[in-house]
Amino acid sequence: MTMIFGVPLPALLGQLVLGLINGSFYAMLSLGLAIIFGLLNIINFAHGALYMMGAFAAWMLLNYCGIGFWPALILAPLAVGLFGVVLERLFISRLYQLDHLYGLLLTFGLALIIQGVFRNYYGVSGLPYAIPQQLAGPVNLGFMILPMYRGFVIVFSALICLATWLIIEKTSLGAYLRAATENPKLVEAFGINVPRLMMLTYGFGVALAALAGVLAAPIYSVNPNMGADIVIVVFAVVVIGGMGSILGSVVTGFGLGLIEGIVKIFYQQGSSIAVFVIMAIVLLVRPAGLFGRAP
Known part of the structure; x- marks a missing residue:
């Protein structure tokens, strides 16, 4: 049997695949964060709570309305995205001209409120969400x-990340979004409603978090703390990739998932801190992040 650093090759490949699963969630969540920060300059600390809301929305659709996984994959992100639009209009829109710290404090407070509401109604024990019947079987990878x-x-997460990157970087809509961030008055002169554009951008970033929550529901238990458990790691992913870098968030998310998988083979206890060690090294060597631009 082929061995790599004393580890059987099948075991190494298997751990890498398992790392990709975590990396999928890191990539999707950090992508939404990068869009909101890169285009709106808001550090959205409520992202984990909105991810949790996506999982709960899927659970509610199933248990209260009898709507299964496939419709929920569309309906839950839309519902949470609309909630994000309301948040943006009521609160976030007032902070665009202020220091980043105000956005961080506001969204941190919103996250605590959202988690508290769900914790009050559903407790902290996990709620099960069944895997869709069409995807219930195993696949033999050899x-x-x-x-x-x-x-x-x-x-699915890789396709969503690729499609989002193409929209932001390669379409006229993405060009309008980037231009509105740099010079909103000039973009308004071309007849584009910049406040509406920024509102929809925040809603889209929130919908990506909710979509990740729907995907996570059958794997992890649906509970009010699930967002708090992952959001710190996702922020580290965004910092490593470069704050606001769309490509950096996707590549770093999947890459760090693979690194976690490798670390688990050699030192399982260290896998939970590997991301933060890498973040510290990157900040020392390249403070703007691997894909970020120096100010």
Whole structure:
């Protein structure tokens, strides 16, 4: 049997695939954060709570309305995205001209309120959400048996990340968004409603977080603390990739998932801090992040 650093090759490949599953959620969540910060200059600390809301929205659709996973994959992000639009109009829009600290404090407070409301009604014990029947079986990859749903999560999240990057970087809509961030008055002169554009941008970033929550619901238990457990890691991913860098968030999210998988093989206890060690090294060597631009 082929060995790499004393580890059987099938075991190494299997751990890398499992790392990609975590990386899928890191990439999608950090992508939404990067869009909101890069285009709106808001540090959205409520992102984890909105991710949790996406999972709860899918759970509610199933248990209260009888709506299954596939419609929920569309309806839950739309519902949470609309909630994000309301937040942007009521609160976030007042902070665009202020220091980043105000946005961080406001969204941190919103996160605590949202988590508190769900904790009050549903407690802290996890609520089960069934894997869709079409994705319930295993897939034999030769070196491991992978649950079909987890393979779906990897592929689906990669496609969503790619599509989002193409929209932001390669379309006229993305050009308007970037221009509105740099010079909103000039963009308004071309007849574009900049406040509406920024409102929809925040809603889209929030919808990405909710979509990740729907995907996470069948894998992890649906509970009010699930966002708090992952948002710190996701912020580290964004810092490493470069604050506001769309490509950096996606590449770093998947890359750090793979690194976590490798670290688990050699030192399982260290996998939970590997991201933060890498973040410290990157900040020392390249403070703007791997894909960020120096100010």
